[in-house]
Each structure stands twice: as structure tokens, then as C-alpha cells.
Amino acid sequence: MVFTGLQKNPYFVDPKGKKIKLKVQGLIPYLMENISEKDLEECAVSLAKQHSRKGESAPPEVAKSATAGTMEKYEIASENTPMLSDGSKNQIKIATSLSHLMTHYPKNPHCIACSRAKLRSSPSFKTPPEQTKHYKSFGDHVTADFKTMYQDKNSWGIDGQRCVLIMHDSATEFLAAYPMIEKSTEQVVAAYLDFMGNQKIKYLYCDGGLELVSACKSLGIRCDTSTPHSPKRNSIAEEKVKRVLYSSRTLLEHSGLDAWYWPYSVKAACTGMNVTGGKRSAYFLRHGTEFHWKYIPFGCLVDYLPTSHLAGNVPAFAPKALPGLFLGHHFYSGGVWGHSHKQGDYFIADFSHMQNAELRKKPHRYRVSSVIFTPASINFPMKDDFNRRTRTLQVTDKDVTYVAGHDFDRGNMLSNSTGQAVEKLPIVDAHVDEPTSTIENKAESENSLGKLDAASRDIICRSSKSQCC
16 A cells, blocks of 8 residues: 655555545645554555665554544554465564564664664765765865874874864875964965965865864855765765874884974875876876976985075085985975976974984974985985884993893993993802801902902992992
8 A cells, every 4th residue: 555645635656556545734744544454464564664764763652543442453463464465474463562662672663762762963974986076176165174193192203283274175185284383264375375385275175164164254165064074974074184194103213203293294104195196096087297306315315505594514525415305395385396497395303303303393494496306315314213212121220221132231331321241240240049157258348349340340249239338
């Protein structure tokens, strides 16, 4: 039986093609003529099926709206649930059966309690390739999302940056990162303008952040937002943020630079993903030309020509090139490397500052135009020091440093933090479980200790629980 809901004169159509007219009062249809109980059940099943096709859950009352006489029957249904003509069970009767009321399992779409208690957000599925939207030009679909580190001071950038804005263009796969000290509309507007260059953003999708939306309004960009606090509704932007962060962490690990250099590594990560790939690269798809300049890994050692204000510090007969650490490429607005006859620049860290533990936290950084890089001999000078500081166990006692992996009990002493053995000490048998019991042994031990320096003698004496003057 089929229900046809029209604005005027709704009716049922039974399997024989007979129309059963309904009367509408207060937007509720009522039967105008008597109908058999069997036909009434078929009407209820028909309504339930129509609800399920529309993605709705029909309440159990759909079978009770015809007459009041059948209401009591559907409150406690029989356990022997009859089968419908298509072979499926009558889910409306099961919804009010005792077996279902005992467990409410599995979920029944016609059970109000199940619908309310087991309500879930609608699932998100990967869009099939045939349904994927293919954008033709830059700016047709852009995403923007923040990664913030406000509470964790150990994660702040080298210049106090606390967040980074990641932008992505879906047509060209072009990526850009903009480290910021704080999220503000002014800084987001500046990031949008730099990302656009001489092109335009036609549509932007974001998570609804106030700064992102306000910047779109001020620049006249059409903007849509995802469901608040639901990352899966903003999956493209979230995935791009994750990709940039993973690549940035890997660059820092491979180069040996500390984590606070992330404002440079996120930009270097975006550059690497944009320029590699030849004519399939994001740089080519956006600008129509390949990136023909130097591919330089982040954190490697290069030689650079200092600018005029630094050239005065170089002796007259010394080489003009100075060593430095490569921190990334400098692009003009729109992600363009140079203009027609002029190439872009490079960010370099002063290598003399990187050799000092204190100056390394905030070294001098320069923007230069000429560097010397040899791909055949790539060197990451900070890697060994980074491994020594993070992957070597050190136990410091006063001025003496012992490094795990050396033969301490045979007298190998390390007097500095570099891990190099500087002295082979005489072997002194001093055991805690077997204290010296004779005067001869004690005298022999004191004679051996007298040949050592004060710091070494103090350590060995404390290990043997004896007192030395």
C-alpha cells in the first residue's frame, strides 16, 4: 500500500489500486472511511518504508494514528513477529516487543528510545574519485587552518612565534606557511595577500575561526565554514596541516637543529613540496614554469657572500665567502622566486654563532643573494652535536663528565663533555662489599690516590666509602 501526501486531498493506494481518501485537520491526515485491520497494518508498513527511504526514522505512532482501538495492541506486541510480504520482519512491531524492550539491541529506527539514546553524528566517507570536484585555476578553492602552541612555551618559535597558519590551494596543490606571534585579523589579512600575490582567492573554506572569517570579509573573499569543533568536517585543511608538521619535524631531526627553529622549517617544508616534481609540481601548475634554481636541504652547511654591511668584518685577504647554515628560500608575494631578470634570496644563519651554545638559541640570520652549495658533499654540521646532546647519556659530577658506554670500573676518565678520553687512571680495587681490612692495603690505596688529581681522588674515595684528606 502506498501513501501519497499531497497538499490537498492525501490518500492511500492499496495493492489492488483502490484509493482510500484521508481528511486533513491541523496538518494531520485522518481516515474518512472504515478500513480493515490488515489494511491498516499494511498502511503503517508503507509509511515506515517511505520514512526509511528519506533517511528518517518513523515513530511507532504511525500505526496508531488511524484509530484509537489499535493503540493498545501495538504497546505490547507478540514475540512471534510476523514476516512481511518481502520477507523482512515487521520492525514496527519489534520496536514495542518485550524482547526489544529488554535490551534495545540492535537499534530499531522505529524505537524512540533507540533513536534518542544512540544518536550519532552523520558519518564522513571519502569522496569517490568520480564525484571529486576538480578545480581548474588557482583560488577556486582555498583552505586555511591554524596550528597553535599558546600554552606550551617549549614549543614557541625562535622569535616567540606561537602559531602558524597553513594555506592550501586545491587546484594547484600549492602550500604556504605563515608563523605568527598571535592570531589577529591584521596578520591573517597580510598572510592572505602574500598567498594571493597578483592573483585572487575566489573561495575559502575554514573552521570558522574569527580571524580567518574577518579577514575574508575585509578582503571580499567568499567564505564557508565547517561544523564547529569537528575536524573531520574540515578534513582537507587538517590533512595539509598534518603533512606540513610531519615534514617540518623530519627536517629538524635530519639537520640537527633545535625545535625552536620550526618557523623556518615549516616554510622549508612547504617549499620542498611546492617545487619538487618538475612539470607536475605545484610551482609549475601555479606559475607555468619549473623551479630551475638550487635545491638546498634545510640545515646544511653552505658558503655565502655577506652583504655590504657585513663585508667590512672580513679581513682584506681572507676569502669573501663565509660559512653558514641554510634556513630556507625567500620568495616574493604569491610564492614567486625572483622577478624576470633577478632571482630570489636565501636565509642563512651565522655559523660562528651556531658553534656557541648560548648564541645558538638566537643567532644572527641574514638574507643573502649568493650562496655556494655542492650537492656532492652535503654536510649537516649540527647533527653530531644534536645526537650527543639528545642521544647520549651523561652523568656530570663537578668538572668530571662520564659518558655511558665507557669502561668506568677500569679507570677510563673523561674530563670534558666532548666524550674524549683524556687520561687513563691507575686501577684501584675499591669495592663496597669488601672494605679494606688491613693497614697495608689501605696504605697502598692511599699511595695510588695520591698520584691522582683532587677531583678524581674524591670520586674514587666516595665509591669505596673511605675518607680522603
